[in-house]
Amino acid sequence: MELSNFVRHLLYPVSVNILFQKGLFPTNERKIREFHQHFQAYDEGFEYGSQMPECLLSHWSKSKKWLLALFEKNIPDIKTYRSAKDNSVTLMQTLLDIIEMERNEEKSPNYGLLILWASLSNAVPVAFWTLGFVLSHPSVHKTIVEGISSVFGTAGKDKIKVSEDDLKKLPLIRWCILETLRLRAPGIITRKVMKPVQILNYTVPSGDLLMLSPFWLHRNPKYFPEPEVFKPERWKKANLEKNAFLDGFMAFGSGKYQCPGREIQETTFCLVGWSDCTMSLWECLRWLLMGDFIRTKYDSRSCMMKAGFRFQMFSFPMRIHSKLLEFYLLEN
Numbered sequence: 511m512e513l514s515n516f517v518r519h520l521l522y523p524v525s526v527n528i529l530f531q532k533g534l535f536p537t538n539e540r541k542i543r544e545f546h547q548h549f550q551a552y553d554e555g556f557e558y559g560s561q562m563p564e565c566l567l568s569h570w571s572k573s574k575k576w577l578l579a580l581f582e583k584n585i586p587d588i589k590t591y592r593s594a595k596d597n598s599v600t601l602m603q604t605l606l607d608i609i610e611m612e613r614n615e616e617k618s619p620n621y622g623l624l625i626l627w628a629s630l631s632n633a634v635p636v637a638f639w640t641l642g643f644v645l646s647h648p649s650v651h652k653t654i655v656e657g658i659s660s661v662f663g664t665a666g667k668d669k670i671k672v673s674e675d676d677l678k679k680l681p682l683i684r685w686c687i688l689e690t691l692r693l694r695a696p697g698i699i700t701r702k703v704m705k706p707v708q709i710l711n712y713t714v715p716s717g718d719l720l721m722l723s724p725f726w727l728h729r730n731p732k733y734f735p736e737p738e739v740f741k742p743e744r745w746k747k748a749n750l751e752k753n754a755f756l757d758g759f760m761a762f763g764s765g766k767y768q769c770p771g772r773e774i775q776e777t778t779f780c781l782v783g784w785s786d787c788t789m790s791l792w793e794c795l796r797w798l799l800m801g802d803f804i805r806t807k808y809d810s811r812s813c814m815m816k817a818g819f820r821f822q823m824f825s826f827p828m829r830i831h832s833k834l835l836e837f838y839l840l841e842n
Contacts, residue, residue, distance in 0.1 A: 695724035733758030
């Protein structure tokens with residue numbers, strides 16, 4: 511199995527079952543393939559599909575309708591679902607309550623699809639590239655495996671519960687994620703100026719386009735010595751406890767308009783991509799433990815980083831953002 515497909519097989523079921531309802535993701539092999547096929551087509555075509563008439567993108571439109579039908583069919587069950595563990599609610603249930611208050615229930619499947627897409631659209635390529643970089647750097651790979659063994663013990667078949675406190679004992683994992691985000695940031699982000707904005711001594715008029723290149727900012731040797739080198743240890747200087755990144759790091763934007771999903775993005779990958787949610791921790795890390803064979807196996811063709819971190823494109827009700835981390839932790 512290619513690494514790109516492995517990441518999808520790992521992230522898709524966990525995200526669906528935690529965000530919406532445990533058991534919602536199919537277990538039948540044919541239906542799993544069907545879900546993968548439609549979501550991948552929807553994700554890859556989203557840039558154009560969200561802006562062009564659907565009649566021009568029949569393949570994308572077909573997958574969108576399939577996913578919306580899936581949510582429409584399951585919304586009643588999602589509303590009444592309760593965790594057998596602690597009777598907690600899911601993120602989608604919280605969102606459905608908000609939608610109901612705003613009397614917009616007919617759009618519930620659309621919001622469900624939006625949450626699914628936003629949670630996976632960047633998590634998949636980030637997970638792919640992080641694993642790819644780690645597997646390509648034997649010393650980093652070895653240190654991570656040793657750290658995991660020191661926290662969770664030697665490899666076995668039993669499931670291991672992973673908490674946020676456990677992840678804090680493994681800072682190198684987070685450093686690797688951030689270093690991956692630095693090296694695989696989008697080439698350019700464009701925004702249209704809606705009203706005049708003052709930048710130093712210049713007034714940018716409405717209608718102009720402002721462009722920013724995180725790719726080149728992240729390769730400024732003033733902020734990132736040896737900018738082309740994968741060096742996760744550089745993040746040791748950042749105050750990550752307060753989510754203060756290194757100067758010059760723009761993967762999540764900057765200032766008061768930073769991506770509201772930045773903490774969710776990191777935690778999603780840490781808890782899902784590197785830990786046990788529905789399967790053995792060591793099964794999840796099998797790729798890391800197999801060594802040189804895997805280093806020749808990962809394929810980047812279908813896992814390119816998206817053009818900007820797309821949580822910035824939406825205005826979810828802000829009060830539900832803090833819920834997502836809580837839901838991931840409750841299920842673990």
